[in-house]
Amino acid sequence: MKALNILLIEDDMIEVMKFNRTISSLQLNHKITEANNGEEALKLLEKKDDLPDIILLDLNMPKISGIEFLNILKNDDILKYIPTIILTTSSNQKDLLECYKIGIAGYVLKPLKYEDYTSKIEKVLAYWSINELKQI
Template sequence: MKLKRILLVEDNANDAELTLEALSEHNLANEVDRVTDGAEALDYLFQRGAYAAREDGNLAVILLDLKLPKVDGLEVLRIIKSDDKLKYLPVVVLTSSREESDLVESYRLGVNAYVVKPVNFSEFINAVREVGAFWAIVNEPPPTGKGAAQ
């Protein structure tokens, strides 16, 4: 069985490195594509620009930071959840934002989970490991063609 990919949308290099380290404990780190801003995330998802040749239907989950350059995470989430091809793709907000308005708006827009990045290193590693394992290994996505993730 070929593992589906994880899209990590994270502009902070340290947080991205920690996330990849945590995912590597389930051998998922080599299945992660990372983009560093919201505009690049949308290009990836809609297979345009540098991502025009990206393979269809191979995403398990998007790990989405909210505080992003160019296009913020809430706008990326809104676009994903309003698109017929992408709306069933699981999105987990992985953010340092503890702002209630971000939490409420994320759920209003249809986020699947909202994880606040713990400040403590080991807590951060554990949180990402659990999120990655659940969405990439345990979760059963909709069948291809029935709202399948692009």
């Protein structure tokens, strides 16, 4: 499995720690870059160097929401090609439909149990590590 360059956009530090713990426990050698909100993520992305292979995005964030971030991302001629997977606790159908309308690559609900979370993250990353990803 190839190592992915992952941008994790998450404002909850406990969730960030949980994600990193999962990557570590699964012994995956993906490169994780963290952004605490959409604004911080856009600053990282605007340089357009060392772009991520995939973005994992939480929806409920301060400053700009996940959906606002997606709209900005998908209106950029280069960034719009980065597969973006929503990683959220929101099972709101309106959010789900809006995200797919904007153009996401997946919508994953964060389970409460750590074992279920680990299993989901493992499957999501395994899927993307066998995909042909656009070299931007």
